[in-house]
Amino acid sequence: MNHTPASRIAIIGAGPGGLTCARILQQHGITATIHDRDAGPDVRNQGGTLDLHADNGQIALREAGLLDEFFQLARPEGQEMRQMDPAGTILFHHVPEEGERFKPEIDRGQLRALLLNSLKPGTVRWGHTLQTISGPSEGPRQLHFTDGTTTEADLVIGADGAWSKVRRALSPAVPQYSGVSFLEAWFDDVDSRHPDIADLVGQGGAAAADGDRGLFAQRNSGDHIRVYVIQRVPADWIAASGLSPEDTDGIRALLLERYGHWSPRMRKLIADNDGLYVDRPIFALPVPHTWEHNPTMTLLGDAAHLMPPLGVGVNLAMLDACELALAIAQHGTVLDAIHAYEKTLLPRSTEMARLLDCAAEELLSTELPDFANH
Incomplete structure (x- = not known):
């Protein structure tokens, strides 16, 4: 042919x-x-x-x-790229060269x-x-x-x-579930509405983890930031917690409890988002x-x-x-x-x-x- x-x-x-x-x-x-x-x-x-x-x-x-x-x-x-601990202390920082x-x-x-x-x-x-x-x-x-x-x-x-x-x-x-799930949160007009988060994340990506859970924040164009809440949970963890994906307040309260030992500044990455969370279980x-x-x-x-x-x-x-x-x-x-x-x-x-x-x-x-x- x-x-x-x-x-x-x-x-x-x-x-x-x-x-x-x-x-x-x-x-x-x-x-x-x-x-x-x-x-x-x-x-x-x-x-x-x-x-x-x-x-x-x-x-x-x-x-x-x-x-x-x-x-x-x-x-x-x-x-x-910034790598931080749950307190928000920068452990590694890559700034691209000209x-x-x-x-x-x-x-x-x-x-x-x-x-x-x-x-x-x-x-x-x-x-x-x-x-x-x-x-x-x-x-x-x-x-x-x-x-x-x-x-x-x-x-x-x-x-x-x-x-x-x-x-x-x-x-x-x-595809099989990996055991790890992402929950996406959006932040709009970050430089004016979320200046602390804009400063924390910088111009690229910022990551932190404590061994059981993590966060990865990434600046997008148009003054937006997306944050991925990373957890080792069942694929249906939201429903298993008695919640629905539309229950933003309920999910937020659960996340603040799970990330309770993280610093207040870092917890803003999971709690001050604009709009709904988006559930993204990871399959491979x-x-x-x-x-x-x-x-x-x-x-x-x-x-x-x-x-x-x-x-x-x-x-x-x-x-x-x-x-x-x-x-x-x-x-x-x-x-x-x-x-x-x-x-x-x-x-x-x-x-x-x-x-x-x-x-x-x-x-x-x-x-x-x-x-x-x-």
């Missing part, structure tokens, strides 16, 4: 990985269609900030022809908009929630969507995240996660290697997308392209997943990380 313009490539998921893959394919004259379950690009908040590393995420952006535009949007000052661009921060929404705006009109088909995939393994594949529509594809790329529908057609693996795929080679389907990003959120997820997704797109452009058949891509993808993702296996627990440790290698 040639990767001629007539070959139909369907990418499931319009996250950074899927968008990067489509962009690089288009840079090489290859058409792909992205199907995404969202009704449109602005129907939900895309989440907080992330850092794009020079040795993976930035490589993909360079191949996509978007690196200069990225640096115009990115916040190099966001590379500042011109340091190894891993500048960018809001997820800004990155997604950068990628979306680089694509040809009509590349993304919104409101297309994949239900099932049918057809022979050698193709063509039929994609069945929940709105009753179907389409055919010669190659299906699963870029549809943690609970990937494409993965189900390749692998029986299911079993390690290693591999699948039998399939000539018409493959995976990238969290669909392929869901890991704890320790700064590698989007970077690896975009590197996967870059390598897959280049493999399609450089090989004579889709079959050869998938073989070449997975030959690199699977060992790399297995190695990284083993390094990060159970690493969510490290976020609760009182031992300082080896920042030179993290």
Whole structure:
């Protein structure tokens, strides 16, 4: 099967990985269609900030022809990092040097908009929630969507995240709860409304832990800060406490009790938030996660290697997308392209997943990380 313009490539998921893959394919004259379950690009908040590393995420952006535009949007000052104790004493402080661009921060929404705006009109088909995939393994594949529509594809790329529908057609693996849960809190207009928190967090990230619980605060653009309350709890801890996610006052009271020995200044990070908390239990795929080679389907990003959120997820997704797109452009058949891509993808993702296996627990440790290698 040639990767001629007539070959139909369907990418499931319009996250950074899927968008990067489509962009690089288009840079090489290859058409792909992205199907995404969202009704449109602005129907939900895309989440907080992330850092794009020079040795993976930035490589993909360079191949996509978007690196200069990225640096115009990115916040190099966001590379500042503070490690504190529960009293708020700074134990480690990294301030980026002038011109340091190894891993500048960018809001997820800004990155997604950068990628979306680089694509040809009509590349993304919104409101297309994949239900099932049918057809022979050698193709063509039929994609069945929940709105009753179907389409055919010669190659299906699963870029549809943690609970990937494409993965189900390749692998029986299911994400497992890590035992650690994040609870997200938002702070708006921080310099004027929350000056103590703005001063505590600085321009980048600030973390603290006591062995059983932790906090990670991160400045976003637009004078916002997001704080992640990190606990070793059951996945249903809110309901088990007799609360609901909408019960902000009840959750706040419970957190203030659990963090009662932390300093008043640090407790502001969990109690002075604007609006609801957002429950984010951390799931990961079993390690290693591999699948039998399939000539018409493959995976990238969290669909392929869901890991704890320790700064590698989007970077690896975009590197996967870059390598897959280049493999399609450089090989004579889709079959050869998938073989070449997975030959690199699977060992790399297995190695990284083993390094990060159970690493969510490290976020609760009182031992300082080896920042030179993290």
